[in-house]
Amino acid sequence: MIEKKINRRTALRNFLFIAGGSLILPACFRESGKASIALSNITVSEKDEELLAALVETLIPATDTPGGRELLLHLFVLKMVDDCHNPDEQRAFSEGLSSFAGWSVRELGGDYADADQERRLALLSRVEESGNGAIKQFMGITKRRTIQGYMNSQYVMTNLVKYELIPGRYNGYAAAT
């Protein structure tokens, strides 16, 4: 049976374990207005983080299995952008994030995070029309890293698309059913 929910505490603990222990502060301890993970190269506010959480949840929403927010994919995106992308991409990500925030307020008449899934999805489908290169690049990075984080999450790898650490076999003529 598929475990339908993992609670946020478990997810956080897993992320803590993965990230080496020092990165995450529970929201109640965090310095007001800052992102919840330590970042060295990009500056992200609490509000930016909330927008990103809404975006990963829009891309991969909770259904009968956890969605992007619960799997902390927004934090994964931030971690990867902060550590693995070059300064140009980091700049584009930050600019795009900020531009996307402004663009979405103009288009939606309020914060992206406050809109319902239907309106959020509709806006994402119009990113190309935004005519803003930074937004496009930001969305490209965010989507790629969200998908990567999802497919490589413990939840997916243990419940949905199982990763075998020790296959113990090779068959070059397996039936492709």
Next chain:
Amino acid sequence: MANIAVDSVKERTFDAIVIGSGASGGWAAKEFTEKGMKTLVLERGRDVAHVKDYPTTNLYPYELEHRGETTYKDKQANPIANRCYAYKEDTAHFFVKDDEHPYIQETDFDWIRGYQVGGKTLLWARQTQRWSEYDFEGPARDGFAVDWPIRYRDIAPWYSHVERFVGIAGNRDGLTTLPDGEFLPAYPLNAAEDHFRQAVAKHYSGRHVISARCAHLSKPQPIHIQQGRVQCQNRTLCQRGCPFGGYFSSNASTIPWAQKTGNLTLRPFSVAHSILYDKEIGKATGVRVVDTRTKETIDFFAKVIFVNASTLNTNLILLNSVSDRFPNGLGNDNGLLGKYIAFHNYTARISAEYDGLLQYKTDGRNPAGGGYIPNFRNVQRQETGFLRGWAAAFGASRHEQRNTEGAGVALKEDLLKPTLSNWRIHSHMMAETIPKESNRVWLDTDKKDAWGVPLLHIAVEYDDSDWERRQDYYDQMREMYETAGFTNIRTSDDNRRPGNDIHEMGGVRMGHDPKTSLLNKWNQLHHCKNVYVTDGACMTSTATQNPTLTYMALTARAVDHAMQELKKGNL
């Protein structure tokens, strides 16, 4: 690590000293200690104990902070290491970082190194093919380098000796270009690879597609169980170190074996500075070591010294072993030490698709990687405008394809419902290169590393014949792909630098004549007989095979020779 007292010469004296603990050094250690020789193995890096020091070996992808990617900061700090295909977040701790041991690139050269007990045996691609008679005859027939002082029959029994202990998976294919060995069952070709094998066999005589031969325990034998190794579990996470000992590494195999004899002293953190020479007795007496933790210089002594520091470091140590008798480096009367460095040209790839046999897919993982095409060019006679030839790795796989276009529930569903692609066909070239005097290494006269050893200059380049061989690879492989009904055939230059193949060889080449070579047919320095070089530095030519198996066989053969010479009182 044994606590080594260094306060008396006696305690610093061994029967044999082996510099390096990689594939060939590990074999020297095993052979010597089994024969009762008190053996000191010097390793410049740290100890890596089997299983215990494989920190990432059992991590799931989600337990890696960056899911296997190296960081931007790491890429900036270590461009050389990052260009190696095996350098990733889960393996980076087994690679030398760029600033750890600098060298001077006269020409672009990626020197990929693993400084730890086990050396690069933790990281190697584990492909193991014997050389053939044609390969040993090559230089003499074609008039390049110098004649190899040995032939296939000289090394064949030693290939067998090594293969039985290492464990090589392969088929007895009956090819004169790639002699059969002592094999464990091969990893079979998959449906599309097998189709290619049949198509090539049908259309060409003398061209063969075989299961890649590799140092994996497909079916362990008692000798492997005695080493504490068990069957390969098809993880293909080899470069993290294998807790099963499923593939051969010094760490899983030769080093613990040597330790069990009670005759091994393993000394990590020991940079070999130079080999000590006594002109009165006309022999080397020992090795000068710099302890990397204390920076202390310590001399160790032995009757016989094996230099297995990896090709370029072996060159470096010999060049730095200067004395009144050998002002230009140990054994270097002819001035050829450090010259005729060669490598393998890996700069070509060809891919395609196959839309047949879609009723099949693969299940599990193949540690051998797929198929291998032994060299078929210029084998019996010269038939092209270029000398020698190329071998090719070949494989087919079906990828899980996911539609990532959408967003929301549709995207989520698409991600979890992959479809299988057609067979994706891939190959890369492994071409012979011709050793040239201009491809060489030498010591800087001023600049030294952190241990007071001169920095190495490296000037190793491709030549025009490398591009002719590459064009032939493209042309022939394209034709063979077309013959098999593959479509969407694409060639791609892989502009990797020399060195990135990690098959650097030569500089201390073997030969008959002391005027034109450094080593004799037993891997002894012509002019200092108790020093043997049996790593890649000894290679006279490169052939097309992955070279490690040959280094190990030459090492076992040389130890046997050294033991006989010691008994006769000749060393």
